[in-house]
Amino acid sequence: MLPLRVMAAVDEDARIKRIASTIRVIPNFPKPGIMFQDITTLLLDPTAFRDTVDMFVERYRDKRISVVAGVEARGFIFGPPIALAIGAKFVPLRKPKKLPGEVISEEYTLEYGTDTMEMHVGAVQSNDRALVIDDLIATGGTLCAAINLIERVGAEVVECGCVIELTDLKGREKLGNRPLFVLVKGT
Amino acid sequence: MLATWATSLQSLSLPHSRLSPVPSSPSSQLDSLNLTTHRRSFPGVSTRLMTSSDEKHRIERIASSIRVIPNFPKPGIMFQDITTLLLDPNAFGDTVELFVERYRDQRISVVAGVEARGFIFGPPIALAIGAKFVPLRKPKKLPGEVISEEYSLEYGTDKIEMHVGAVQPNDRAIVIDDLIATGGTLCAAVKLLERVGAVVVECACVIELPELNGREKLGGIPLFVLINRA
Numbered sequence: 001m002l003p004l005r006v007m008a009a010v011d012e013d014a015r016i017k018r019i020a021s022t023i024r025v026i027p028n029f030p031k032p033g034i035m036f037q038d039i040t041t042l043l044l045d046p047t048a049f050r051d052t053v054d055m056f057v058e059r060y061r062d063k064r065i066s067v068v069a070g071v072e073a074r075g076f077i078f079g080p081p082i083a084l085a086i087g088a089k090f091v092p093l094r095k096p097k098k099l100p101g102e103v104i105s106e107e108y109t110l111e112y113g114t115d116t117m118e119m120h121v122g123a124v125q126s127n128d129r130a131l132v133i134d135d136l137i138a139t140g141g142t143l144c145a146a147i148n149l150i151e152r153v154g155a156e157v158v159e160c161g162c163v164i165e166l167t168d169l170k171g172r173e174k175l176g177n178r179p180l181f182v183l184v185k186g187t
Numbered sequence: 188m189l190a191t192w193a194t195s196l197q198s199l200s201l202p203h204s205r206l207s208p209v210p211s212s213p214s215s216q217l218d219s220l221n222l223t224t225h226r227r228s229f230p231g232v233s234t235r236l237m238t239s240s241d242e243k244h245r246i247e248r249i250a251s252s253i254r255v256i257p258n259f260p261k262p263g264i265m266f267q268d269i270t271t272l273l274l275d276p277n278a279f280g281d282t283v284e285l286f287v288e289r290y291r292d293q294r295i296s297v298v299a300g301v302e303a304r305g306f307i308f309g310p311p312i313a314l315a316i317g318a319k320f321v322p323l324r325k326p327k328k329l330p331g332e333v334i335s336e337e338y339s340l341e342y343g344t345d346k347i348e349m350h351v352g353a354v355q356p357n358d359r360a361i362v363i364d365d366l367i368a369t370g371g372t373l374c375a376a377v378k379l380l381e382r383v384g385a386v387v388v389e390c391a392c393v394i395e396l397p398e399l400n401g402r403e404k405l406g407g408i409p410l411f412v413l414i415n416r417a
Contacts, residue, residue, distance in 0.1 A: 026330040036330045040350055043310070043320040050314055076306035077322070080273070081314055084280055090273040090307070098303075100256040100266045120270055 015051040020184045022048045023164065037164050037186060039074060039135045052078065055183055056161050057085040060131060063158060067130035069093050071117070071146055074135035078163065082133060091123045091130075093146050104152060108145035117145045119153075126154030136164040137180065140171030147178060245281040250414045252278040253394065267394050267416055269304060269365045283308065285413060286391055287315040290361060293388060297360035299323055301347065301376055304365035308393065312363060321353045323362075323376050334382060338375035347372065349379045356384030366394040367410065370401030377408055 002010075022042040029036040042048050060082065069091045070079025076092060083090040096105070096116045103118040124130065132146045137160070147157045157178055165171065165182040172180050252272040259266040272278050290312065299321045300309025306322060313320035326335065326346045333348040354360065362376045367390070377387045387408050395401065395412040402410050 024331070029330040030327075038330050040322060040329065040331075040353065043313075043322070044353060046313070046317050046319060049310075049320065053314065073303045073306055073322075073324075073328070076303055077310050077320070080279075080307050081311045083273075084276070084283065084311055087276050089276060090279065092270060092273070092303075092307070094303075097260075099270065100259040100268050101254070101270075123270065123274060 012055070015055060016183055018045075019048050019052050019163070023184065037136055037166070039077075039163060042163070043077065052163060052183065053081045053085065056082045056133070056181075059161075059181060060159075061086050063129070065129050065131055065158060067091055067124055067128045067150075067155065069119070069124070069130055069132045069146060069150060071132070071134040071142055072098070075133050078135060079133040082131070082161075088131075089123070089128075091119065093117050093119050093132075093149065104149060106145040106148045106152075108141045110141065117142070117149065119149045124150055124153050124155045128155040129158050130155050131158060132160045134160075134162050136166065137162045137171040137182065138166045138169045140169075140174030143171065143180075144174055147175070242285070245285065246413055248275075249278045249282050249285075249393070253414070253416075255416075267366055267396075269307075269393060272393070273307065282393060282413065283311045283315070286312045286363075286411075289391075289411065290389075291316050293359070295359050295361055295388060297321055297354055297358045297380070297385060299349070299354070299360055299362045299376060299380060301362065301364040301372055302328070305363045308365060309363040312361075319353070319358075321349065321360075323347045323349050323379065334379060336375040336379045336382075338371045340371065347375050347379065349383075354380055354383050354385045358385040360385045360387050362387060362390045364390075364392050366396070367392045367401040367412065368396050368399045370399070370404030373401065373410075374404055377405065 022045045024038040024041040026036040026038050065086055065088050068079045068083035068088045070076050072094045080090050096118055099118050099120050102121040104121060105116050105118045107114050107116050130150050132143055137143055143160050150157050159179040159181055162182045164184050164186055167185050168187050252275045254268040254271040256266040256268050295316055295318050298309045298313035298318045300306050302324045310320050326348055329348050329350050332351040334351060335346045335348045337344050337346050360380050362373060364373060367373055373390050380387050389409045389411055390405060391411045394414050394416055397415050398417060
């Protein structure tokens with residue numbers, strides 16, 4: 001009988017292998033040269049999708065997280081099940097002009113030009129402990145904007161959680177000293 | 188506008204729908220009991236056997252958590268804002284649970300969610316009932332090969348897309364969105380699923396705006412909602 005610690009690691013490894021194997025790569029999307037990591041095929045495997053959520057829930061359930069912020073749109077798929085499981089509020093972070101109430105906005109740089117991310121005023125309080133969830137971290141620009149929105153209202157970003165990290169794009173560095181947790185690393 | 192929970196209770200019954208009759212309805216058996224047993228069938232949602240007064244209270248709480256924003260996105264529109272529902276973990280959990288209770292024994296193999304607010308409600312339901320989650324998206328968002336369905340807007344048209352291969356013939360599907368207004372988007376979603384040979388068992392929304400007659404636009408496809416808002 002294997003010691004408990006070793007068994008846990010093996011189980012986690014099997015789950016991650018399954019999750020990684022369900023992610024489809026689409027070459028040259030949205031433009032030539034980009035190998036797009038498509039998580040929609042993960043969502044077609046109920047066990048892999050369940051395992052993905054479970055791995056985040058296991059990590060965060062005892063960390064007194066009060067807010068799960070999800071970045072539009074794929075962060076809306078992973079964030080809510082995590083929020084429900086750990087009893088946290090879910091806060092959608094959206095492209096401009098989508099949220100109907102009063103918002104605060106954060107601009108961030110794209111390869112060419114800028115974009116803006118918005119959050120509802122009043123959704124996050126200064127004593128909230130927050131996670132930011134997205135399907136993937138590339139350059140880290142989007143996650144940085146999300147972190148800024150949450151910190152501007154005085155809350156603490158405990159960690160960012162993504163299914164996939166594209167390590168070559170060094171998004172982790174862009175987050176500074178804020179922790180980043182990912183399930184699968186890709187190039 | 189106050190939610191008309193009496194009407195929404197009517198929505199909870201199962202008339203002429205494609206759902207198979209569920210034997211021995213828990214709510215009828217347990218009406219006189221005050222059960223508080225919780226079963227956790229999946230993370231975060233306790234599948235408490237609900238009494239009908241439970242259901243009323245849950246729907247009232249859900250309805251009261253939805254904020255109305257006047258004149259958004261344009262003058263005259265009273266926008267039903269579900270983001271405030273998402274800030275109440277109990278109300279959000281109850282919302283998901285009400286759908287899960289309805290569909291868990293219906294052999295649903297696909298939950299299709301309409302971008303973007305359908306992405307918030309669909310996945311927790313899919314996870315709880317063991318179904319695939321299929322995102323239906325605005326044009327050019329899905330990276331793989333897609334099929335598209337065009338639909339009318341007040342001025343002009345729009346399109347939604349679904350990945351080829353996501354849904355198989357004979358999949359039993361439900362379509363989820365936060366709200367049904369004119370029904371144009373949901374209609375397009377239903378068509379995408381039917382074009383690949385799936386059976387759309389039902390469309391399900393948190394809110395219906397009944398004055399806009401979306402229900403009729405769905406033709407023979409049943410619609411289930413929790414709340415009606417004028």
